[in-house]
Amino acid sequence: xxxxxxxxxxxxxxxxxxxxxxxxxxxxxxxxxxxxxxxxxxxxxxxxxxxxxxxxxxxxxxxxxxxxxxxxxxxxxxxxxxxxxxxxxxxxxxxxxxxxxxxxxxxxxxxxxxxxxxxxxxxxxxxxxxxxxxxxxxxxxxxxxxxxxxxxxxxxxxxxxxxxxxxxxxxxxxxxxxxxxxxxxxxxxxxxxx
Amino acid sequence: xxxxxxxxxxxxxxxxxxxxxxxxxxxxxxxxxxxxxxxxxxxxxxxxxxxxxxxxxxxxxxxxxxxxxxxxxxxxxxxxxxxxxxxxxxxxxxxxxxxxxxxxxxxxxxxxxxxxxxxxxxxxxxxxxxxxxxxxxxxxxxxxxxxxxxxxxxxxxxxxxxxxxxxxxxxxxxxxxxxxxxxxxxxxxxxxxxxxxxxxxxxxxxxxxxxxxxxxxxxxxxxxxxxxxxxxxxxxxxxxxxxxxxxxxxxxxxxxxxxxxxxxxxxxxxxxxxxxxxxxxxxxxxxxxxxxxxxxxxxxxxxxxxxxxxxxxxxxxxxxxxxxxxxxxxxxxxxxxxxxxxxxxxxxxxxxxxxxxxxxxxxxxxxxxxxxxxxxxxxxxxxxxxxxxxxx
Numbered sequence: 274x275x276x277x278x279x280x281x282x283x284x285x286x287x288x289x290x291x292x293x294x295x296x297x298x299x300x301x302x303x304x305x306x307x308x309x310x311x312x313x314x315x316x317x318x319x320x321x322x323x324x325x326x327x328x329x330x331x332x333x334x335x336x337x338x339x340x341x342x343x344x345x346x347x348x349x350x351x352x353x354x355x356x357x358x359x360x361x362x363x364x365x366x367x368x369x370x371x372x373x374x375x376x377x378x379x380x381x382x383x384x385x386x387x388x389x390x391x392x393x394x395x396x397x398x399x400x401x402x403x404x405x406x407x408x409x410x411x412x413x414x415x416x417x418x419x420x421x422x423x424x425x426x427x428x429x430x431x432x433x434x435x436x437x438x439x440x441x442x443x444x445x446x447x448x449x450x451x452x453x454x455x456x457x458x459x460x461x462x463x464x465x466x467x
Numbered sequence: 468x469x470x471x472x473x474x475x476x477x478x479x480x481x482x483x484x485x486x487x488x489x490x491x492x493x494x495x496x497x498x499x500x501x502x503x504x505x506x507x508x509x510x511x512x513x514x515x516x517x518x519x520x521x522x523x524x525x526x527x528x529x530x531x532x533x534x535x536x537x538x539x540x541x542x543x544x545x546x547x548x549x550x551x552x553x554x555x556x557x558x559x560x561x562x563x564x565x566x567x568x569x570x571x572x573x574x575x576x577x578x579x580x581x582x583x584x585x586x587x588x589x590x591x592x593x594x595x596x597x598x599x600x601x602x603x604x605x606x607x608x609x610x611x612x613x614x615x616x617x618x619x620x621x622x623x624x625x626x627x628x629x630x631x632x633x634x635x636x637x638x639x640x641x642x643x644x645x646x647x648x649x650x651x652x653x654x655x656x657x658x659x660x661x662x663x664x665x666x667x668x669x670x671x672x673x674x675x676x677x678x679x680x681x682x683x684x685x686x687x688x689x690x691x692x693x694x695x696x697x698x699x700x701x702x703x704x705x706x707x708x709x710x711x712x713x714x715x716x717x718x719x720x721x722x723x724x725x726x727x728x729x730x731x732x733x734x735x736x737x738x739x740x741x742x743x744x745x746x747x748x749x750x751x752x753x754x755x756x757x758x759x760x761x762x763x764x765x766x767x768x769x770x771x772x773x774x775x776x777x778x779x780x781x782x783x784x785x786x787x788x789x790x791x792x793x794x795x796x797x798x799x800x801x802x803x804x805x806x807x808x809x810x811x812x813x814x815x816x817x818x819x820x821x822x823x824x825x826x827x828x829x830x831x832x833x834x835x836x837x838x839x840x841x842x843x844x845x846x847x848x849x850x851x852x853x854x855x856x857x858x859x
Binding site for chain 1: 600604619621622623624625626627628629630631633634641643645663665683729730731751
């Protein structure tokens with residue numbers, strides 16, 4: 274190649290590289306995913322629903338005194354941290370419009386978060402405890418296994434076309450110790466009727 | 468041909484191109500205020516032609532905002548500088564032992580410009596959010612979305628078909644040999660908010676006939692595309708799934724309906740369960756990272772970050788690797804072809820956010836600078852020796 278042709282060759286090479294950016298459909302396989310990570314920048318990317326959830330009126334409640342109040346963020350209505358003997362747990366309260374896909378889908382998502390397998394509808398019915406929260410009969414679930422370090426106790430409360438989720442999640446021993454305090458918290462919940 | 472070679476080897480051309488480079492940096496910096504760093508970089512430095520418009524908020528902006536200055540983009544300047552450098556080198560220099568330093572300097576400069584160009588073309592950036600104790604194997608590009616159809620029927624593996632949003636043109640149907648159905652985009656919104664039909668009776672009724680959109684009565688409010696660095700656009704679309712037996716339904720998909728808070732939207736077809744989602748574009752890795760501890764220190768009495776670091780567990784089953792790594796400011800984890808920088812965190816200390824950069828030619832600028840340094844050393848040393856010999 275003569276030196277004078279070098280620039281032309283370089284230009285062609287770079288132009289070819291420019292053409293490599295076209296986007297196409299791709300396929301790939303991944304090990305089965307049950308729980309998924311929080312999307313970065315979450316507070317900024319859901320303006321519509323953040324606005325909606327901020328519209329829900331927070332009920333009256335009485336959290337346990339040893340629960341440490343945290344900033345709930347844009348999507349939650351309440352958040353408390355519990356720490357004892359180097360163990361940690363978190364209580365959250367969140368509200369969403371509708372039934373957010375149904376109880377089974379939500380429970381399976383929680384099971385995924387603590388590394389447990391999904392269950393079917395009959396199993397959900399068997400595992401559900403039913404408690405009264407502000408006069409309504411609501412589903413309460415205690416999810417844990419001897420093989421996983423994390424546990425969840427959660428209540429699902431339908432209220433005026435929306436669904437409230439009250440969840441205690443953390444290290445299994447601490448979560449089980451906190452069950453009584455969490456149930457007392459659920460007992461204290463009272464919605465102001467609009 | 469000779470005239471063309473003369474033009475491209477002209478040192479005047481070098482001066483003109485470098486002057487334009489100064490102008491591009493100047494106007495790009497001015498526009499960065501409105502566009503944010505990412506968009507300004509795309510428009511001015513990773514483009515062939517850049518247009519600077521007179522800002523509307525400047526004095527007389529109302530009448531002058533249509534006034535614009537065309538400028539060569541970074542790619543065009545880079546290519547012209549490369550051609551200029553190569554032509555000038557072969558026109559003005561003859562390779563000899565005395566001038567090998569100059570050849571080194573020119574080659575180094577060439578590598579520098581080429582590496583800048585290739586970085587713009589090939590570098591991929593994304594974010595990895597690590598929740599304490601949770602192993603994460605993917606990162607997300609917050610500026611690009613993908614429509615995914617996930618075949619969930621296998622008990623151990625998920626089979627993902629990823630469709631870039633650039634293919635989601637309205638009324639256009641997308642097919643793929645791996646899918647037993649086709650997808651038609653009814654509407655695509657580069658940025659949107661969602662609301663409840665019940666609370667917004669005046670809104671355009673939902674087109675969704677299946678999934679969360681139909682179940683919850685969600686309606687779409689299109690929003691202008693935001694280019695600010697700290698704002699994420701929520702891509703949203705109505706997608707109809709067509710089968711040989713007729714349409715299966717229309718789903719509302721949106722990056723707002725992310726899988727952390729909302730159950731996946733699933734449907735069954737031909738005995739298989741599929742999930743449909745519009746999400747931030749993911750890159751999966753053959754290894755996982757999990758956050759062990761996140762440390763965040765502030766300067767006393769202020770909210771100014773002093774130091775933040777993430778202690779992570781790196782697990783790569785392919786290499787039987789399981790070790791702890793501390794990532795902190797200016798000390799990224801370089802692993803495989805990727806660099807993981809400590810970028811941000813979610814208040815509360817349970818989530819750390821890493822910036823993941825893949826740059827296949829990340830070493831090239833170092834070699835280029837080394838080559839320029841060697842060339843300068845050789846050239847100055849040669850002249851020094853000649854000068855000292857003359858004095859003797």
